[in-house]
Amino acid sequence: MTLRLYDTKAQALRDFVPLHEGRVGMYVCGPTVQSSPHIGHLRSALVYDQLRRWFAYRGFDVTFVRNVTDIDDKILDAAHREGQGGAGEQWWALAYRIELEFTAGYTALGILPPSYEPRATASVQQMQQLIARLIERGHAYPAADGSGDVYFDTASWADYGSLTRQSREHMEAAADADPRGKRDPRDFALWKGRKADEPDSAAWASPWGEGRPGWHIECSAMAARYLGPEFDVHGGGLDLRFPHHENELAQSTAAGEGFARYWMHNGLVNIGGQKMSKSLGNSVYAAELLALASPLAVRYLLGQAHYRSTLDYSPESLTVAEAAVDRIRTFLSRVERRLAGTRFAGVGAPVVPEAFAEAMDDDLGVPQALAVLHDTVRAGNNALDAEELHEAAVAHGQVAAMVQVLGIDPRDPHWASDDAGPAATALGVLVERLLDDRRAARDAKDWAAADRIRTELAEAGITIEDSQTSTHWSLS
Numbered sequence: 001m002t003l004r005l006y007d008t009k010a011q012a013l014r015d016f017v018p019l020h021e022g023r024v025g026m027y028v029c030g031p032t033v034q035s036s037p038h039i040g041h042l043r044s045a046l047v048y049d050q051l052r053r054w055f056a057y058r059g060f061d062v063t064f065v066r067n068v069t070d071i072d073d074k075i076l077d078a079a080h081r082e083g084q085g086g087a088g089e090q091w092w093a094l095a096y097r098i099e100l101e102f103t104a105g106y107t108a109l110g111i112l113p114p115s116y117e118p119r120a121t122a123s124v125q126q127m128q129q130l131i132a133r134l135i136e137r138g139h140a141y142p143a144a145d146g147s148g149d150v151y152f153d154t155a156s157w158a159d160y161g162s163l164t165r166q167s168r169e170h171m172e173a174a175a176d177a178d179p180r181g182k183r184d185p186r187d188f189a190l191w192k193g194r195k196a197d198e199p200d201s202a203a204w205a206s207p208w209g210e211g212r213p214g215w216h217i218e219c220s221a222m223a224a225r226y227l228g229p230e231f232d233v234h235g236g237g238l239d240l241r242f243p244h245h246e247n248e249l250a251q252s253t254a255a256g257e258g259f260a261r262y263w264m265h266n267g268l269v270n271i272g273g274q275k276m277s278k279s280l281g282n283s284v285y286a287a288e289l290l291a292l293a294s295p296l297a298v299r300y301l302l303g304q305a306h307y308r309s310t311l312d313y314s315p316e317s318l319t320v321a322e323a324a325v326d327r328i329r330t331f332l333s334r335v336e337r338r339l340a341g342t343r344f345a346g347v348g349a350p351v352v353p354e355a356f357a358e359a360m361d362d363d364l365g366v367p368q369a370l371a372v373l374h375d376t377v378r379a380g381n382n383a384l385d386a387e388e389l390h391e392a393a394v395a396h397g398q399v400a401a402m403v404q405v406l407g408i409d410p411r412d413p414h415w416a417s418d419d420a421g422p423a424a425t426a427l428g429v430l431v432e433r434l435l436d437d438r439r440a441a442r443d444a445k446d447w448a449a450a451d452r453i454r455t456e457l458a459e460a461g462i463t464i465e466d467s468q469t470s471t472h473w474s475l476s
Helices: 039-057 073-083 091-108 124-136 215-227 238-254 286-292 295-303 315-339 354-361 366-385 389-406 413-419 422-443 447-459
Strands: 004-007 012-015 023-028 061-066 140-142 150-152 188-193 211-213 230-237 259-266 269-271 311-313 462-466 471-475
Touching: 004 259, 023 039, 023 215, 039 061, 039 091, 039 230, 039 259, 039 269, 039 286, 039 295, 039 389, 061 215, 073 091, 091 286, 124 140, 124 150, 124 188, 124 211, 124 215, 124 238, 150 238, 188 215, 188 238, 211 215, 215 230, 215 238, 215 259, 230 238, 238 259, 286 295, 295 315, 315 366, 315 389, 354 366, 354 389, 366 389, 422 447, 447 462
Parallel strands: 023 061, 023 230, 230 259, 269 311
Antiparallel strands: 004 012, 140 150, 150 188, 188 211, 462 471
16 A cells, blocks of 8 residues: 555645655654643644654655744743843753753653754854845845845735635734735744843844744754755644744745655644633643653554544543553563463564554554554464464564564653653562462462462452463553
8 A cells, every 4th residue: 555644735645756756754843941831732743753653664664853942932932931030041052952852842742853953053154044045035025124024925825825725915913023014914034133131142143134044944944954945744733733834835945946855744632622722721741641651651652543633632641551551561471471482483574464554654643553453462472372473473473573563562661761660669578478378379379369369369350370480461
């Protein structure tokens, strides 16, 4: 089956045909590092990690770029608020501190590091060059009021609005800069002249006066710098379609670049059925979420819905995710113990089942792919129960391949600390003590006591397996 992706611009599924055979260039809008990461940021990053991993499984050499917006109105405003009533924090120090929080969240979830992770402040020269080209082509103009602002002339570009299928006359005014220097309220800022109350460190020299880049021009310049004037996939959250991605597309194509061939947008996150927002006070931050469950369970939870759907989070959903991860972990541990030392130990190539591949090729159908994974786990357990070791070995290879592709392999050393907390240690001590009592009861042929301990463990959600030489336990 051909890999198909939903292209937001075309509003249709399209066969994926890379710009260069065997290679994929991906640009994903990363964070504006003004405040701590929340669940929505983690979900978005995870979606494109899943896509990247699937591209790699399909044999593509992937160049993955995720930027950091480290200069922006919001960052300057946040630093200013921090400074009220005290010494405060420099904007660049705040940006770096928050960037580290994002990196920690991504790392905890096993999200692969980007091929390149450029900061906006390191590409100001490229942004100025792009602005100059737009002015030369008649698609941008410096403000006539001497403010130093430069705007994109939306009326000069007939395709403006093509990404979100809006007509220009029905668009709201761009609120990203002082409107007094604009020819039209819908024109947006490419360069922002320095204001008197802004710090010296937040301004760069330019042909139009000291200032800093507008938000939209940052991504256009960085995408072209690291991937070239045309590349395969541009991704980001659904909330970025307008105005950010619409403006990126307009300014890059108006400058003569092909830009992104496929536009992908992931859905947002609801909290208990409500839209997550600061105004509602229901934001769930990354650090809070990762304190509630194992990082592996959090990754499973945030990655289980289709990427274009809205993900509804509740604390109960974490419990369900933990149970799902435990079923996978238990099967892999069980089958590897049973096959060890047998002629079936090397049987079962690490290849995903055809149904899994079809689901992933169909616009990254992770929910359907997970259904195949859990069906295979059940079939593998049934084969073990029936001592059908060849079938169990085949299921083992398929499960191993699927969890690796999805980044949820519980055997991966990355997740080694998942079970190392005090609660897990205490549970292990108590269960082992009960198993010792059970072994003593069996040695004394006190079958009633042995069965009672097994039943008590089962009621607590703990499954035990007896072999000829030992007993293993797991959370069921």
